[in-house]
Amino acid sequence: MKHVFYFLKQIHRHTGAVLYFNIMAMMGIGLLDGISILLLVPMISMSGIVNINAEELPFMEVFQFLNYFSAPIALLIILVIYVGIAAGQILLQRRISIRNSEIQQGFLRYLQIETYQSLLKANWGFFIKNRRSDLIHILTAEISRTNTGTQSFLKLIASFIITLLQIGLAFWLSPSITSFVLLCGLVLIFMNRKFLKRSLDLGKKNVELGKNFLAGITDQINGMKDIKSNSLEEQRMEWYRSITKQIQDRHVEFTYVKTTSQAYYKIASAVFIAVFVFVAIQLFAAQAAQLTLIILIFSRLWPRVSGIQSSMEQIAMALPSLQVVRALQKETSETLEFDQGSDKFVEPMQIEHGIQCTNASFRYDKQKQVYALKDINLFIPANKTTAIVGKSGAGKSTLIDLLMGLNLPETGDILVDGRLLTPKRILSLRSSLSYVSQDPFLFNTTIRENLLLVSPYATDDALMEALSFASAYEFVKQLPDGLDTVIGDRGIKLSGGERQRLVLARAILRKPSVLVLDEATSALDTENESNIQEAIDRLKGKMTIIVIAHRLSTIRDADQVVVLEDGKIIQQGKYSHLSTANGVFRRMLHRQLVGS
Ligand SMILES: Nc1ncnc2c1ncn2[C@@H]1O[C@H](COP(=O)(O)OP(=O)(O)OP(=O)(O)O)[C@@H](O)[C@H]1O
Numbered sequence: 204m205k206h207v208f209y210f211l212k213q214i215h216r217h218t219g220a221v222l223y224f225n226i227m228a229m230m231g232i233g234l235l236d237g238i239s240i241l242l243l244v245p246m247i248s249m250s251g252i253v254n255i256n257a258e259e260l261p262f263m264e265v266f267q268f269l270n271y272f273s274a275p276i277a278l279l280i281i282l283v284i285y286v287g288i289a290a291g292q293i294l295l296q297r298r299i300s301i302r303n304s305e306i307q308q309g310f311l312r313y314l315q316i317e318t319y320q321s322l323l324k325a326n327w328g329f330f331i332k333n334r335r336s337d338l339i340h341i342l343t344a345e346i347s348r349t350n351t352g353t354q355s356f357l358k359l360i361a362s363f364i365i366t367l368l369q370i371g372l373a374f375w376l377s378p379s380i381t382s383f384v385l386l387c388g389l390v391l392i393f394m395n396r397k398f399l400k401r402s403l404d405l406g407k408k409n410v411e412l413g414k415n416f417l418a419g420i421t422d423q424i425n426g427m428k429d430i431k432s433n434s435l436e437e438q439r440m441e442w443y444r445s446i447t448k449q450i451q452d453r454h455v456e457f458t459y460v461k462t463t464s465q466a467y468y469k470i471a472s473a474v475f476i477a478v479f480v481f482v483a484i485q486l487f488a489a490q491a492a493q494l495t496l497i498i499l500i501f502s503r504l505w506p507r508v509s510g511i512q513s514s515m516e517q518i519a520m521a522l523p524s525l526q527v528v529r530a531l532q533k534e535t536s537e538t539l540e541f542d543q544g545s546d547k548f549v550e551p552m553q554i555e556h557g558i559q560c561t562n563a564s565f566r567y568d569k570q571k572q573v574y575a576l577k578d579i580n581l582f583i584p585a586n587k588t589t590a591i592v593g594k595s596g597a598g599k600s601t602l603i604d605l606l607m608g609l610n611l612p613e614t615g616d617i618l619v620d621g622r623l624l625t626p627k628r629i630l631s632l633r634s635s636l637s638y639v640s641q642d643p644f645l646f647n648t649t650i651r652e653n654l655l656l657v658s659p660y661a662t663d664d665a666l667m668e669a670l671s672f673a674s675a676y677e678f679v680k681q682l683p684d685g686l687d688t689v690i691g692d693r694g695i696k697l698s699g700g701e702r703q704r705l706v707l708a709r710a711i712l713r714k715p716s717v718l719v720l721d722e723a724t725s726a727l728d729t730e731n732e733s734n735i736q737e738a739i740d741r742l743k744g745k746m747t748i749i750v751i752a753h754r755l756s757t758i759r760d761a762d763q764v765v766v767l768e769d770g771k772i773i774q775q776g777k778y779s780h781l782s783t784a785n786g787v788f789r790r791m792l793h794r795q796l797v798g799s
């Protein structure tokens with residue numbers, strides 16, 4: 204039962220009053236249903252086929268007025284009332300179904316929006332920790348699975364209310380017979396509790412399997428090139444066969460649980476009706492009219508009661524999905540990047556002096572002793588170029604994440620113009636910054652839309668200018684559809700270097716005051732690289748540039764060079780100074796010169 208209440212609370216939080224309206228309407232249907240059963244008595248007694256002593260029923264006075272009419276007219280009146288009630292019931296039912304669908308779809312959308320919004324607001328640390336495919340899985344499969352739960356839940360309330368009303372009716376007709384029926388019913392419901400437990404377990408397994416399934420598929424589709432070139436197809440297929448088999452088994456098992464409990468109900472109800480008729484005739488023979496009615500009521504009610512059981516099983520199965528969605532919301536709200544109200548427009552920040560790192564340390568895993576950055580003291584002057592170099596894994600990208608406020612230092616501070624980087628100032632800094640990551644991302648749409656993403660109102664001329672800056676104008680012009688060429692998933696239809704140039708153009712289009720380039724030209728040939736280098740040099744003095752480079756020749760004109768090793772700054776100064784002073788930088792430079 205606690206599962207049902209959980210759903211009730213969630214749906215109520217979203218729909219509020221509409222839910223009550225629906226519940227009232229369902230009670231209306233229940234009542235009408237009851238009345239139409241009661242109407243059968245005068246009908247039957249008028250037919251004269253069965254002689255039941257209708258006078259002893261408590262509600263018969265209502266039909267006294269029929270005595271003033273002749274028998275055929277009275278029957279007609281009853282039948283007209285009957286049809287009227289049936290029509291009313293059907294129309295009301297239709298209304299409820301529409302409302303229910305509104306509630307159900309509305310609740311789904313509410314969950315979707317709440318979850319996605321909280322996800323977008325979570326900090327970068329949250330995304331480092333969580334598997335992407337898990338997030339996708341929750342946002343798609345799990346959320347839509349809760350939908351079956353909502354549907355069953357609404358069905359459950361309807362059945363429950365109608366059942367209660369009709370039991371009330373039966374009770375009014377004859378408390379003794381009804382109590383006897385109910386007692387048998389309760390025993391049955393109690394016996395079926397174990398099916399609920401199994402449904403809940405199945406639901407949990409479903410969530411786990413679904414997650415692994417999507418994660419595996421995503422990985423494989425992304426890594427298809429490596430799978431094919433290493434001929435790993437058969438091995439991967441083996442995995443696929445095994446996991447789909449598990450999913451298949453799970454579904455069959457749920458059908459097994461469902462049909463078993465239904466079968467129990469049906470067999471039990473047959474036995475039950477037989478026993479009931481036997482006992483009732485012995486015990487309650489004197490109340491023939493009541494007995495007839497109660498048998499009628501319960502024979503109509505019985506399918507509903509077994510419906511209640513199957514709705515509960517569906518809910519139990521969907522509940523783990525709702526729980527993971529809620530858990531995700533909870534986790535994201537705990538890792539909220541900014542306080543409420545930060546989604547308003549923020550002024551881009553103008554940096555006057557520079558960005559300062561004081562004693563900043565950072566580690567990805569707080570349980571471990573390994574620091575990705577340790578005691579970083581660094582000043583990045585405004586409108587100058589700072590180059591960060593160092594071996595792979597030295598902590599260069601991590602340092603940049605820290606400067607952008609994506610990760611927060613565990614100890615130490617980041618200051619912009621001497622002021623702490625508060626959440627509001629982080630947003631303001633980011634809106635004045637363009638970042639080209641080491642692993643640039645392009646959407647599967649046209650080149651134009653990819654560019655307009657950062658600057659929706661840019662003119663075609665501005666686009667062309669940005670493209671020429673990044674030495675991308677020529678190749679875009681040669682594409683069959685030019686700016687309107689669709690570039691495939693993550694830009695797969697472009698070469699690595701073309702992708703990099705496009706992302707660089709996008710970064711420039713935004714006219715940032717801070718430009719961050721993480722190996723933005725690593726995939727380029729020397730000619731294109733030096734073209735871009737010249738273009739970037741022209742920006743000198745106009746914006747703050749932070750550049751990470753492996754090819755040291757590209758940073759010759761930087762105002763300062765920072766050398767990182769194992770998360771620490773080991774050298775810092777002008778290029779000309781570092782290239783002559785004894786140290787790591789000179790050795791790196793020497794090795795590259797010899798290599799080329
Ligand atoms: N998401 C992460 N979770 C845990 N550890 C990470 C994560 N990202 C990076 N690291 C670790 O932090 C250290 C620094 O990584 P970082 O990406 O900053 O290196 P880098 O200097 O940019 O290297 P490269 O030149 O190869 O890009 C590495 O030892 C890496 O293993």
Ligand SMILES: [Mg+2]
Nearest residue numbers: 599600601641
């Ligand atoms: Mg890196």
